[in-house]
Amino acid sequence: MKSNKERGFIYEIEDDGFADLPTKEQAKHLQKSWNRYIKNG
Amino acid sequence: MFSKRKKLIISGCSYTDNYARQEKIEGFPIWGELLAEKLDMELINVGSCGYGNKAIYHTIIETMLKTKNIGLVISMWSEWQRVCPFVDVPENEPVNREPWRSFLPEREVLDAEWHDQFYKPPMKNPKKQGVKYELAKVIRDKHLDSIRGGVVQSLGYMFAFQSICENMEIPYLQIQGCLPLMGKNLLLNKMNYNELARHIVNSPYVAKFKNTFIGWPVNSRIGGYSFDDLLEDEHRLSEEDSHPNKRGHEIVTEVLYDNSKKILS
Numbered sequence: 290m291k292s293n294k295e296r297g298f299i300y301e302i303e304d305d306g307f308a309d310l311p312t313k314e315q316a317k318h319l320q321k322s323w324n325r326y327i328k329n330g
Numbered sequence: 331m332f333s334k335r336k337k338l339i340i341s342g343c344s345y346t347d348n349y350a351r352q353e354k355i356e357g358f359p360i361w362g363e364l365l366a367e368k369l370d371m372e373l374i375n376v377g378s379c380g381y382g383n384k385a386i387y388h389t390i391i392e393t394m395l396k397t398k399n400i401g402l403v404i405s406m407w408s409e410w411q412r413v414c415p416f417v418d419v420p421e422n423e424p425v426n427r428e429p430w431r432s433f434l435p436e437r438e439v440l441d442a443e444w445h446d447q448f449y450k451p452p453m454k455n456p457k458k459q460g461v462k463y464e465l466a467k468v469i470r471d472k473h474l475d476s477i478r479g480g481v482v483q484s485l486g487y488m489f490a491f492q493s494i495c496e497n498m499e500i501p502y503l504q505i506q507g508c509l510p511l512m513g514k515n516l517l518l519n520k521m522n523y524n525e526l527a528r529h530i531v532n533s534p535y536v537a538k539f540k541n542t543f544i545g546w547p548v549n550s551r552i553g554g555y556s557f558d559d560l561l562e563d564e565h566r567l568s569e570e571d572s573h574p575n576k577r578g579h580e581i582v583t584e585v586l587y588d589n590s591k592k593i594l595s
Contacts, residue, residue: 320570323444328515330440 336401338362338371341390343408343432345507345557346377349573358576362404364583369590371401378428382412385430387487391494400500402590405491406507406557409434410480410526413469431462434512435475438466477511477522481529484510489535492542501593503586506548506556513572527551544589557582 307318340346340362350357366373374397376389390405414432442457449455457463469475488504495502511522530536530547539546547554557574565578574582 317570323441324570326444327437327440328513330436330443 333372334399335370335372336399337374337397338366338369338401339374339390339393339397339403340377340406341375341381341386341393342377342406342507343381343386344379344573345408346375346406347379347381349379350567352379355567359579361579361583361586364579365404365586365590368583368587369401369594377406378430380412380432381408381430382414382432382434383407383410383484383487384412384414385432387491389430390491394494394498394500402594403495403500403502404586405488405502405504407484407488407504407510408432409508409512410484410510411436411475411477411512413465413475415465433462433466435466435469437512438463439470477525478529480510481526481533485530485533485535488543489538492539495542501590503542503544503589503593505544505582505586506554507558509556509558510548523549523551542589542593544585557585560585 304318304322307315310318344352346360346362348357348360350360362373362375362377374393376393377386378389381389386405386408390403394400394403412432412434414430417429417431419427419429442455442463445455445457491504492502511519511526513519514522527547527549530549531552536547545555545557545559548556550559558572560581561572561574561578563569565574565581566572567575
């Protein structure tokens with residue numbers, strides 16, 4: 290996965306299969322994860 | 331050249347502003363544009379993505395006061411717990427001259443927390459830096475964003491909007507746009523909306539709104555509805571983004587047009 294350790298911003302999502310998803314699906318996955326967090330937080 | 335057409339003034343949040351354009355996704359005509367065309371009026375849309383009800387109220391009233399030949403004014407209200415600090419933007423500000431910096435404190439804090447996963451110490455999560463986050467955190471920690479407070483403030487703006495329009499004899503409509511509370515899980519949603527409904531029913535404003543408030547009292551538990559309640563899944567941008575799509579905007583346009591005809595006839 291893409292990472293930029295110099296700036297400290299690291300895409301290291303540990304969810305199963307995330308790294309294998311196409312970029313568009315990764316974006317959807319992240320949006321769903323965000324929606325879930327906001328709903329349950 | 332000055333237009334002889336009457337003006338349609340609207341304000342609201344991302345349900346009124348051109349959200350698709352802001353998000354750089356494929357655009358479509360929004361309800362303000364569709365309604366202006368149907369009514370043969372010139373649109374003045376002062377709504378902006380993110381606006382809370384305080385910002386909506388002030389932008390629409392100020393625009394009403396400085397505009398001539400007004401045909402219709404419509405306020406589409408936003409989430410009731412948003413806060414709206416006003417920034418005294420310098421005249422030479424090159425980037426963001428928008429003075430109203432609205433946000434919903436709970437969403438701001440949770441959004442920042444969610445982003446923690448991307449930043450490995452000692453790097454700092456930039457979402458947790460800046461005035462907006464600091465303010466949101468204090469408001470959350472000190473419980474200054476209660477549902478009751480949102481009801482008191484929002485109903486005050488709504489009633490003031492109605493009273494000013496009546497006083498100025500300007501045709502107007504108002505409607506709740508997005509749902510009044512931030513979406514939570516089923517159990518919390520039920521509790522929160524029961525509380526919202528209780529505060530609305532106990533409010534001194536409850537019997538004061540005229541039929542120019544479409545969907546009053548805004549929530550289905552007490553016989554009302556919002557624009558968002560009119561939308562099915564196929565009327566939204568996607569499963570991940572619940573904003574109204576092209577068809578969603580057409581649906582609310584039909585509702586607003588039908589109600590416009592009643593008050594303009």
